[in-house]
Amino acid sequence: MLSDDHSGVSLPHREESPARQVGRRVLIASLTLIATVLIVYVDRDGYRDNNGGELSLLDATYYATVSLSTTGYGDIVPVSPSARLINIVVITPLRVLFLLILIGTTLEALTARSREEFRVRRWRSRVRQHVVVCGYGTKGRSAIRALLSTGTDADHIVVVDPDPRAVDEATSAGLTAVLGDAGRREVLRRTSVEKARAVVVAADRDDASVLITLTVRQLNPTVPITATVREEENASLLRQSGADTVITSSATSGRLLGLATDSPGVVSVVEDLLTSGRGLDLQQRAVTQSEVGLGPRQLTDVVLSVARGGRTLRFDDPVIGTLQSEDVLVVVKAHGRPVPGV
Template identity: 25%
Template sequence: MKKVPLWARLLACLLLIILLSVFGIKYLEGYSFLDALWFTVVSLTAVGYGDIVPVTPAGKIFTMIFTLFGIGFVLYVLGTGFAVIVEGRLSEVLGRQSMQRKISKLDNHIIICGAGRVGREVIERFQHDKIPFVVIENDESVVREMREQGILVLEGDATADSTLIEAGIHRARGLIATLPSDADNVFITLTCKELNPGIKVAARASREDSESKLMRAGADKVIAPEAIGGRRLAISILKPATVEFVDTILHDHRTEIEIEEIVVLSESPLVNKSIRESRILDKTGTLIIAIKREDEFIGVPRADEEIRANDLLIAIGTGEQLTKLEAYAGGNAVKEV
């Protein structure tokens, strides 16, 4: 059961005291409802105009009792209400200033525009991988919730230059536009590329015809969640075990298996060797599932495929195994596992 806020309980008690006083003095003195209400208000606020006064002994006793308790309670309600307002405003201001200081210290981070269903998936993944990021969201309740969770978030319009600058667009290495409106994502992409031409932008597209517009606007990658979801639904019926395995790798943070991208440096012993000659599987325990070479993708490379400098290896393995491969690709010798 949801707890009733303090201000609501105090207000209910105050109204109850007023109503009891109104009906009590009305009954004892025979006043009209309006006169009884007037007498109650001026008495509880300690104004006391004296135009209406009780004349019966019962009315006088009743007035003394409810005035003593009523005025004290009114002062308590007003004081508590004022404290809640001041503390709330002060907490909000201090919280925002603290958030801005933390964001100003971010460097090489990623900006997430929108904290809807798609944005929250991105946030969860970045939290798990400990990737520095800041969120831009215009829903006040969502912003409040995320701040309580310790997430760096700015309340504002992600399409505005000032908001992106405040989020550190000039220092960021990437931006993800997840807003439900394709037009907003196009505008964010254009603004982002204007402020930081070298930044990587991944954008969400709801409509098929929006993908080309986002690419023309400067997006490096465009994702259509609905299209991907449809294809996965189909595969989940045709190849359920495959989908379960992929879901385990991508979404189950408890599993040790991960997919990683690793760049082969020129000083690496892997350079100019075939996958068979490099003995990557024997030395690191990882499996190379693809190689990206400039604009070319080599999917499921053959054992005699030669590894070159600056190749991007896409490998699967445990965190420890992938760390070994990263060291191997970076130029360090690695013993067999």
């Protein structure tokens, strides 16, 4: 648990198993011991054994063990200047390293909080133009998959959810997550919503969606908000709360179910359009220089609408005439086909 306004922010990380952590430390400790044994054995002429005789490999191992563990019985001691210098310059740092490895678990527990606080502060100072997704249920996860498929990086997506299991799942997927109710101002502030480029409200309840939308709009009056509601009668309320785009999940599902009865081919095309990465894709893009002056029907891509001067015009609206350089198109294109003129 972090303190102050950083609490509840979980950055993506990879968990390492306890067995792997212990194994890595044992390996480093063993290599440190072997290195010390070799150093002492190579310079064995600079050491004196109180029992007399030249140091054997066993003696060198014994000296390295008691030296690294700071036991130091004193029966084997460095006597030559070179041996004493090596003890100061090499073996003493190895002794410190060995002790750090032995108490590594304790040190890691003590420093984990400070390290995580530093990571959160650095993230808060760098994050901007990100997408905040409120809710990591079925709708939230689907929205994130769509964002990733259209080019949004995972490190530019922040999830907010009150369920710790959802937060753990989001961080395991490489996303930054905030634990808490997105309807509370202090929780949304942790997401740096004031610097976000978009907010997706995917709450499970319509009243929660309205509250979240109102709170987001208070903290960031200009950010585009896309929200979903279950009941169509609540869509107008959500728009009044500040949502720019409202998607009625139950009504949309119901229409598709009705179409599937008599026109299953229509549903197949709709599913294809909504599934990015294969078949046909829906795409919003600006008019290219080569397309200026052409009519919507003259383009290779199928034009569905043209946004011009704050208005959205259908492809067959006579007001469109020919395309202008500031127009923004919504088109249907085959997946993988490049934009003309780019």
